[in-house]
Amino acid sequence: IVERHNIPEVEACKMPKVILMTLYITRLPLEYVWIKSSIDSIRPIVKIKHEDDIEHILARGMTRVLNLRFMKYINWEISEMKLSLDTRARIVAESFLGHVV
Structure with a gap:
């Protein structure tokens, strides 16, 4: 936890x-x-240094790749949390309905 x-x-x-x-x-x-x-x-x-145009382009590309990797991980973690929440909600609902019915 x-x-x-x-x-x-x-x-x-x-x-x-x-x-x-x-x-x-x-x-x-x-x-x-x-x-x-x-x-x-x-x-x-x-x-990251940006002394000339080539370094600026390369640094911007590298920064973009790092941001995409970060967002991919965050999206994956959010999906896992949603699945976990759905599973817990299903278990609680089954338990509650088992006592009602």
Whole structure:
């Protein structure tokens, strides 16, 4: 069972004790990955350099691919949650109707 929150602790920052170490990885000043983490979520921040038009096009394409992969995973997770909810609702309905009939 996973407890779900509307606002991750990384964004809320209500309890400083649950915010974990921030990791900053850099190759150049224009290229870095910054990972903010807490006990219930992680927020990756990726900066890609755009020095010329080719790099801009390649970075935009890579960002689009990463977004599509993320959305595919989120859509899959939502579908799984809906199936789980339907299954639980069916079990409850059968149990309720079994006692009524």
